[in-house]
Amino acid sequence: MNPLPLMPPRGARAAAAQTVHSTAHSTAHSHGAAPCAPLHFDARLLRRYDVGGPRYTSYPTALQFRDDFSVEDYARAAAQSKRTGKPLSLYVHVPFCDTVCFYCACTKIVTGNRAHAQAYVERLHAEIARQASLLGAGRALAQMHWGGGTPTFLSLEQIASLVDAIARQFVMASDDSAEYAIEIDPRSAGPASIRALRALGFNRLSIGVQDFDPRVQAAIHRIQPRALVEATLQAARSSGFRSVNFDLIYGLPYQTPESFSRTLDAVIEMAPDRLSVFSYAHLPQQFKMQRCLPDALPDGARKLELLQTIIARLSAAGYVYIGMDHFARPDDELARAQAAGTLQRNFQGYSTRADCDLIGVGMSSIGRVGDSYAQNAKTLKAYYDAIDAGGLAIARGVRLTDDDRLRRDVISRLMCHMALDFTAVEQMHGIDFVAYFANELGELADLAADGLVSLDARGLRVLPAGRLLVRVVAQVFDAYRQSAANARCAKVM
Numbered sequence: 001m002n003p004l005p006l007m008p009p010r011g012a013r014a015a016a017a018q019t020v021h022s023t024a025h026s027t028a029h030s031h032g033a034a035p036c037a038p039l040h041f042d043a044r045l046l047r048r049y050d051v052g053g054p055r056y057t058s059y060p061t062a063l064q065f066r067d068d069f070s071v072e073d074y075a076r077a078a079a080q081s082k083r084t085g086k087p088l089s090l091y092v093h094v095p096f097c098d099t100v101c102f103y104c105a106c107t108k109i110v111t112g113n114r115a116h117a118q119a120y121v122e123r124l125h126a127e128i129a130r131q132a133s134l135l136g137a138g139r140a141l142a143q144m145h146w147g148g149g150t151p152t153f154l155s156l157e158q159i160a161s162l163v164d165a166i167a168r169q170f171v172m173a174s175d176d177s178a179e180y181a182i183e184i185d186p187r188s189a190g191p192a193s194i195r196a197l198r199a200l201g202f203n204r205l206s207i208g209v210q211d212f213d214p215r216v217q218a219a220i221h222r223i224q225p226r227a228l229v230e231a232t233l234q235a236a237r238s239s240g241f242r243s244v245n246f247d248l249i250y251g252l253p254y255q256t257p258e259s260f261s262r263t264l265d266a267v268i269e270m271a272p273d274r275l276s277v278f279s280y281a282h283l284p285q286q287f288k289m290q291r292c293l294p295d296a297l298p299d300g301a302r303k304l305e306l307l308q309t310i311i312a313r314l315s316a317a318g319y320v321y322i323g324m325d326h327f328a329r330p331d332d333e334l335a336r337a338q339a340a341g342t343l344q345r346n347f348q349g350y351s352t353r354a355d356c357d358l359i360g361v362g363m364s365s366i367g368r369v370g371d372s373y374a375q376n377a378k379t380l381k382a383y384y385d386a387i388d389a390g391g392l393a394i395a396r397g398v399r400l401t402d403d404d405r406l407r408r409d410v411i412s413r414l415m416c417h418m419a420l421d422f423t424a425v426e427q428m429h430g431i432d433f434v435a436y437f438a439n440e441l442g443e444l445a446d447l448a449a450d451g452l453v454s455l456d457a458r459g460l461r462v463l464p465a466g467r468l469l470v471r472v473v474a475q476v477f478d479a480y481r482q483s484a485a486n487a488r489c490a491k492v493m
């Protein structure tokens with residue numbers, strides 16, 4: 001990765017536009033995968049297109065899930081999946097947190113009462129067994145992700161008992177060829193826990209860092225000194241975790257490009273394999289703890305400067321911009337999957353695994369099986385009641401139509417590869433792309449005129465100035481984008 005020619009000096013105001021180049025070959029004239037294409041930061045365009053919209057971790061998005069999707073619908077999809085015998089992916093949701101971070105918009109239950117953990121673990125055991133009987137025990141588990149909440153709210157014994165139950169139902173790889181990830185909170189999972197998680201088979205770790213500035217940490221109610229994160233990282237590396245991700249957030253109280261640059265200095269020194277850098281969305285009407293944040297949020301212009309600083313610093317440090325808030329080292333599997341055209345979009349952001357059916361277990365978790373998405377009950381009581389009644393806890397979902405499947409493929413190609421080859425989509429779905437998407441192509445003309453995309457008879461390419469706005473491009477192909485639910489989505493930046 002070349003250093004940035006236009007990187008602002010520390011403390012300087014960010015320039016209006018800059019282009020970040022990659023040492024990897026740009027496929028600037030191809031409509032296939034376009035890995036590592038230059039990224040152009042254009043504040044004027046970012047302001048103009050800073051509209052609400054989904055992040056497309058699924059299509060249709062969870063906003064379109066319906067209450068009339070039943071357990072029987074799910075069972076039908078599962079039976080189809082069982083016949084394929086293909087490897088599976090598993091998501092385990094643990095909703096509990098010891099303490100609340102004021103910015104948080106996750107589905108979680110804040111409690112200091114550890115007794116909750118055992119009751120929850122017992123339901124997870126039952127649910128895993130029921131899911132396995134529907135989808136077929138003995139199938140390979142190519143991917144597993146534990147998220148929350150805080151998965152390490154559970155004791156190591158409880159986590160071990162669940163991993164053991166999963167390994168009895170599915171075939172877990174013992175050679176690290178599968179991707180088994182867990183989100184951890186370094187305040188509750190020390191080095192000994194990290195080593196124990198590695199011994200249980202986890203090989204990827206995601207650490208919530210957010211910001212190292214003590215003033216910001218106090219404001220967001222998440223005190224987590226650098227030394228704590230370093231000890232966790234050190235334990236992960238020495239015990240053989242293959243990849244460590246840091247989550248950062250920009251747009252928090254008191255953040256400035258200068259202060260966040262100091263956090264980035266520390267992060268770059270620690271050199272995690274991946275980074276997820278999220279824009280804080282302030283929605284205090286929806287998330288009442290956000291009202292506890294001090295009235296010191298950076299304004300829109302300052303947030304753009306923060307974003308520009310992040311892109312400049314991480315690119316100069318050798319990270320590849322994958323898309324939608326994600327960066328990775330060029331030798332990380334995520335960057336290699338993007339370069340190879342095999343990157344996938346899923347509920348954790350991006351994934352390197354082929355299109356595995358995904359089982360979701362735990363309160364509010366979402367699964368994707370065959371041509372359907374299914375979400376579990378979103379309250380603890382409803383989840384427990386459903387599991388205790390002897391069934392699954394599916395509360396809503398959606399069966400995809402042919403049009404949904406087509407649009408899901410188009411949106412996924414855009415989000416992962418920043419390009420669309422019309423012929424490839426036509427062959428996959430048996431349509432005439434230009435005729436089917438005549439309206440959408442007409443709309444894209446505006447984005448093309450603004451330099452976000454280029455269009456010709458063979459395909460569409462997201463240009464460097466459009467890479468940060470790829471979900472605006474994807475939204476053009478979203479048949480539900482006018483819905484009232486979509487209008488409530490957070491803004492792009």
Ligand code: SF4
Pocket residue numbers: 096097099100101104105106108148149150185208
């Ligand atoms: S950010 Fe994570 S640890 Fe903090 S309250 Fe939300 S889910 Fe819990």
